[in-house]
Amino acid sequence: MKKKIISGLGIGIILQWISLFFSYRELPNAFEDINKPIATGGFPFKAFEYPVPPMGSDWPPADMWPMFFANLAIWLVVGILAAFIFGKKIENNKTFKKIGISTIILSVIGIFYIMFKFD
Numbered sequence: 800m801k802k803k804i805i806s807g808l809g810i811g812i813i814l815q816w817i818s819l820f821f822s823y824r825e826l827p828n829a830f831e832d833i834n835k836p837i838a839t840g841g842f843p844f845k846a847f848e849y850p851v852p853p854m855g856s857d858w859p860p861a862d863m864w865p866m867f868f869a870n871l872a873i874w875l876v877v878g879i880l881a882a883f884i885f886g887k888k889i890e891n892n893k894t895f896k897k898i899g900i901s902t903i904i905l906s907v908i909g910i911f912y913i914m915f916k917f918d
Contacts, residue, residue, distance in 0.1 A: 802895055803889060806894075808878060809899055811875035811878025812875070813878070814877060816906065816909040819842070822839075822840045823840045823849075824840070826838060836850055841866060857914055857918055858917055
């Protein structure tokens with residue numbers, strides 16, 4: 800049971816980062832005004848509005864983080880549900896370790912991705 804919940808949290812975090820990577824959408828006519836964002840990202844809710852590079856401050860403004868964490872909450876629920884559906888396969892030590900390592904690697908890449916997009 801403990802491995803299922805931990806794996807579910809890992810799967811949720813992995814899904815959060817993957818959804819953030821693939822939800823990057825450039826806005827039409829974005830480069831006409833440098834004070835407006837050029838793209839958005841986040842799924843199912845829009846979490847970030849990316850500035851025109853190099854106009855960012857290396858980190859998203861504080862008012863964008865609540866939607867990021869709302870998306871994370873949704874993906875954690877999906878991950879835990881997936882872990883309970885595929886319970887026997889996830890309780891395998893090899894799969895458990897792969898999920899843990901993937902979670903750590905994608906989280907590090909995700910932090911650098913956010914820093915790069917807001918640079």
